[in-house]
Every structure is written in C-alpha cells, then in structure tokens.
Amino acid sequence: MKARVIAYYLPQFHPIPENDAVWGKGFTEWVSVASARPFFKGHYQPHIPADLGFYDLRMPEVREQQAELAREAGVEGFCYWHYWLGNGRMLLQRPFEEVLKSGKPDFPFCLAWANHSWTTKTWVRGKGKMDSQTMIAEQLYPGDEDYINHFNYCLAAFRDHRYITVDGKPLFAVYDPYRFTDVARFIQVWREQARVHGLPGIHFVAIANTTSTVKRREDGSLERVMPNVQSSQEVYDDLLALGFDAVNSFGKPRAEMIYGGRTRRLVQKALRKLFPQLPAVILDYPKAMRHFYAPEDAWENVYPSLMPGWDRSPRAGNYDGVFVNSTPAHFKQHIVNALQLIGDKQPQHRILFLRSWNEWGEGNYVEPDQKYGHGFLDALKDTIR
Numbered sequence: 001m002k003a004r005v006i007a008y009y010l011p012q013f014h015p016i017p018e019n020d021a022v023w024g025k026g027f028t029e030w031v032s033v034a035s036a037r038p039f040f041k042g043h044y045q046p047h048i049p050a051d052l053g054f055y056d057l058r059m060p061e062v063r064e065q066q067a068e069l070a071r072e073a074g075v076e077g078f079c080y081w082h083y084w085l086g087n088g089r090m091l092l093q094r095p096f097e098e099v100l101k102s103g104k105p106d107f108p109f110c111l112a113w114a115n116h117s118w119t120t121k122t123w124v125r126g127k128g129k130m131d132s133q134t135m136i137a138e139q140l141y142p143g144d145e146d147y148i149n150h151f152n153y154c155l156a157a158f159r160d161h162r163y164i165t166v167d168g169k170p171l172f173a174v175y176d177p178y179r180f181t182d183v184a185r186f187i188q189v190w191r192e193q194a195r196v197h198g199l200p201g202i203h204f205v206a207i208a209n210t211t212s213t214v215k216r217r218e219d220g221s222l223e224r225v226m227p228n229v230q231s232s233q234e235v236y237d238d239l240l241a242l243g244f245d246a247v248n249s250f251g252k253p254r255a256e257m258i259y260g261g262r263t264r265r266l267v268q269k270a271l272r273k274l275f276p277q278l279p280a281v282i283l284d285y286p287k288a289m290r291h292f293y294a295p296e297d298a299w300e301n302v303y304p305s306l307m308p309g310w311d312r313s314p315r316a317g318n319y320d321g322v323f324v325n326s327t328p329a330h331f332k333q334h335i336v337n338a339l340q341l342i343g344d345k346q347p348q349h350r351i352l353f354l355r356s357w358n359e360w361g362e363g364n365y366v367e368p369d370q371k372y373g374h375g376f377l378d379a380l381k382d383t384i385r
Contacts, residue, residue, distance in 0.1 A: 002384065003338075004348075005075050005306070005353075005380065006077055006078075006164060006171075007075050007077070007353075007354040008354065009078040009081065010357075010358050012029050015027065016091060018091060018137060021136075022136055032361055033047060034046055034054070040279070044311070044371065045313060047311075047365075047370075050373060051374075060104060066078075066105075069377060070107065072377070073385075074381055075354065076164065077108030079111065079171075080111055082113050083114050085138065086140030086141060087142055089137065096109075096111075100156060109162055109163065110163060110171045110172065111154060112207065116175060116176055117139045118138075119133050119134060120134040147186050151189070152193075159199075166349070168200050169201040169203040171203045172202050173206075174205070178222060183243075184243050187204055205245065205303065206242070207248045208236075209235075209250050210232045210250065210251045211228055211229050212225070212235050213226075213227050213253075213266075216238060226262075227266075231296065232249065232294035246302065246349075248303045249293075249302055249304050251307075252307060254294060255291040255292045259284075259291060278318060279318060280313065280322045281320075284325055285324060285326040285327075286330040292307065293341055298341050300349055303352065304338055304353070305352070307364065308364060309326030310323040310326070313363075314361045322363075326363075327372070328379045329379075335380065335383040338352050339383065352384075354380075
C-alpha cells in the first residue's frame with residue numbers, strides 16, 4: 001500500500017548570527033553530534049554521517065542530494081521546520097528560501113511552524129554555565145497584523161507547484177498548539193487570507209503527543225493532567241475543536257509510559273530536572289515501539305508518525321531516555337505496523353510524518369550514517385514503495 005510519507009527537515013545545519021553569539025562563530029549542531037560520547041556499554045555514540053558528510057545547508061548540491069535520497073526511498077516530500085518568532089523575526093530561513101526561489105530541488109515540500117522560543121537549552125543541556133537557560137529569541141504572538149504578515153511571507157510557498165496539499169489545500173503544521181493561546185484566531189485569520197488570495201483554504205495540522213500531561217482550559221491557559229495511555233480521543237478532539245483539520249500524532253511518551261510504567265516514567269523525568277547527573281533511562285526500541293500508536297491513530301484525520309530512533313544525549317545529556325536496538329530491521333517492522341494502521345483511510349489521508357529526516361542531535365534521522373549506511377532508507381523503500 002502506498003503511503004504519503006512526509007519527512008520533517010531541520011534547517012539548522014548552517015551558521016547564523018544568533019548561534020554565533022552564544023556558542024561561538026560557525027556553530028552548528030554538528031559540533032554537538034560529533035562530540036557526543038557513550039554513557040553506558042553498547043551506547044551508540046557518536047553518530048557520524050556517511051554519504052553527505054558534515055554538510056552545510058547553504059550548499060545547493062547538498063539539498064539536491066538529500067532530495068534524491070528521499071525520492072529513491074519513497075518519501076513524498078520534506079516538511080521544513082519554519083521559525084517565525086513574531087514581528088517578522090525569523091531564524092534558519094535561508095535553506096528553504098533558497099529552495100523556494102531557485103526552484104531546486106524539484107521535490108515536494110510543506111512547512112511546519114516551530115513556534116517555540118529559542119534558548120540555550122534548545123540545542124545543549126547539562127553543559128555547566130548553559131544550564132541556566134538563556135533566552136536567545138522569544139516566541140511572540142503579536143496579533144492579527146503579524147498573522148497576516150506571516151501568511152503573506154508563506155504565500156509564495158503555498159502557490160509553488162511543489163507545495164504538498166491535502167484535499168487540494170496547502171498543508172501547514174503547528175508544532176505547539178497548546179501554548180499558542182490565540183491559535184484559534186490565528187487559524188481563522190489565515191483561512192480568511194487564503195480566500196482573499198484565491199486559495200481553496202489551508203489544511204491545518206496540530207502536532208501533538210498521543211498522550212498529554214497538559215490540557216487547555218477554555219481561556220487558553222494550561223493545567224497539568226495525568227496522561228491517559230489508553231485513549232487519545234480527548235487529546236485529539238480538543239485540538240480539532242480549535243479549528244485544526246487534522247492531528248499529527250507522536251507516540252513516544254505513550255510508548256515510554258506503557259513500557260516502563262506511567263508513574264515511574266513521570267517520576268524519572270521530574271528527578272532528572274533536579275539531578276541531571278543521574279544515569280540515562282534506557283528503553284528497548286522494538287519493545288517500547290509496540291505501544292507507540294494509540295487506537296485513535298486510525299482516525300481519518302489523524303496522521304501518525306514514524307520514529308526511526310531516539311537519543312537526544314548530544315543535546316540533552318542524561319535528561320531524556322535513550323532508545324537502544326533501533327536498527328533498520330526494527331524500524332522496518334515499525335513502518336509495517338504504521339501501514340496497517342492507515343490502510344483503511346482515503347488515499348489523500350494515508351499520511352505518515354517521518355520524524356525525522358535529519359535530526360542528528362536527537363538520534364532521530366534516516367540519512368546515511370557510518371554504522372547502518374542506507375539501512376533506514378532501505379527500510380522505507382522496502383515497505384512504502
């Protein structure tokens with residue numbers, strides 16, 4: 001069965017002034033990736049790229065090679081993380097802007113708004129002086145005028161023949177719908193702007209965990225709740241009620257809680273905030289991933305995720321769990337499970353978001369590396385093509 005695999009794409013791998021000012025001139029996340037070290041016996045670190053090397057995304061040749069690898073593996077297109085911080089301020093926009101203006105690579109794309117503040121902990125945690133979390137660029141929501149300016153910035157992309165659509169509408173994802181208090185108004189403004197500019201609409205996708213520890217009150221404020229690992233209905237219904245057309249679900253927290261026990265996992269997270277020197281939590285990828293999907297991921301308007309692996313130790317030290325045994329063979333089984341989940345949906349809605357194409361600092365990528373070569377790409381090609 002053909003699936004619509006859309007891969008999240010991190011445009012971080014090129015120097016920008018904001019990173020230079022905090023980390024030193026020329027910093028990209030390759031610094032953290034290459035300097036990572038194992039925390040325990042058998043811990044696969046560092047992850048070293050193969051075919052593409054330690055690339056710089058300012059180079060069009062690299063972007064062409066990435067598109068070719070993705071195309072060969074059966075990926076429909078890239079979903080570029082898009083950093084609009086309010087009042088016209090952006091970060092990391094150069095790679096996508098060059099893709100848009102040059103027309104190359106001729107490979108489908110869409111945008112996901114990474115609507116979160118940019119702090120020193122975005123890329124590095126547990127590094128002494130940086131533990132205090134310095135604000136580099138704060139995410140702001142100034143209101144309707146900024147929403148319209150934001151739409152106008154994206155309009156050229158929406159009109160590009162390469163832009164990915166669902167039911168004829170450009171797909172636009174929002175990373176953090178919970179802390180965006182005004183998100184319903186934002187969606188309304190953009191829908192109005194789409195009509196003004198002759199678009200059939202926007203297909204809004206909320207990115208959300210299948211089980212959540214927060215819930216929105218009617219006034220947009222948040223309250224802490226005990227996560228429900230049995231059902232995701234309330235989480236999804238709440239997001240759809242805000243005006244989203246669909247949900248991109250991410251099952252990692254659910255898998256962790258069922259695999260290791262809900263209360264135990266929540267306690268582990270809390271303790272590591274207080275005592276970052278505690279040893280990393282180790283999770284067995286094939287066993288944990290049996291619990292990755294919720295029953296409601298089979299809904300027509302829910303687009304589940306694919307997760308090839310997870311190890312944020314280059315960024316987060318011991319704070320986050322480390323998935324071990326995340327091999328191409330086990331990833332292949334994960335894809336098979338996902339295909340079964342979406343098999344009854346309409347072809348337009350058989351969407352799987354690959355998380356991710358190139359999140360090297362999270363151990364969450366399918367680009368070739370020195371250990372597995374093209375193994376993760378081959379797993380995709382063997383199952384979804």
